[in-house]
Amino acid sequence: LIMFINEILMEATASKAGFLPYTYDEQGTPIFMFCKSSDAEFGGDQFMVSKGHVAQGETPQQAAMREGQEDLGLVASNVIPATVKLGWSGNITGLKATYVMEIYIGQVKDPANFGKFHYETAETKWMTIVDFMKVGRASHKQIAQACAAKVPKATSASYNRTQ
Numbered sequence: 330l331i332m333f334i335n336e337i338l339m340e341a342t343a344s345k346a347g348f349l350p351y352t353y354d355e356q357g358t359p360i361f362m363f364c365k366s367s368d369a370e371f372g373g374d375q376f377m378v379s380k381g382h383v384a385q386g387e388t389p390q391q392a393a394m395r396e397g398q399e400d401l402g403l404v405a406s407n408v409i410p411a412t413v414k415l416g417w418s419g420n421i422t423g424l425k426a427t428y429v430m431e432i433y434i435g436q437v438k439d440p441a442n443f444g445k446f447h448y449e450t451a452e453t454k455w456m457t458i459v460d461f462m463k464v465g466r467a468s469h470k471q472i473a474q475a476c477a478a479k480v481p482k483a484t485s486a487s488y489n490r491t492q
Contacts (some may be wrong), residue, residue: 347380
């Protein structure tokens with residue numbers, strides 16, 4: 330019984346964190362990388378924000394970067410450090426518990442510079458928030474919108490890359 334109570338308490342205060350990388354398309358519109366799970370057990374069959382548990386000894390920001398690497402193939406050196414910031418935080422009620430969750434955003438230097446993602450991910454895709462609102466996981470739409478609102482307007486330097 331004590332172990333069961335401890336599990337409930339741990340789950341009730343568990344933290345999750347995630348990362349939503351962005352860049353700009355040729356018109357200067359922000360685009361974001363979302364992932365789709367390989368198995369419904371990992372989050373369903375719709376595109377969602379990359380996220381997962383904060384491990385013991387990790388900060389939420391460290392966990393967010395790790396989750397981005399696992400779920401999206403994010404390459405840490407591809408992220409512009411000065412652009413990383415908290416995009417959204419709040420409580421999320423899942424199937425088993427309520428979690429405190431923090432989602433970080435950050436601009437990438439090269440939208441093609443991503444490694445291999447983890448087996449829990451079936452697919453990743455760059456899309457605008459408008460596109461995500463059509464195909465994204467319902468519980469992540471408000472999160473994605475809040476993150477998008479914190480992305481700075483593009484300057485010509487942010488999206489005029491040499492191809």
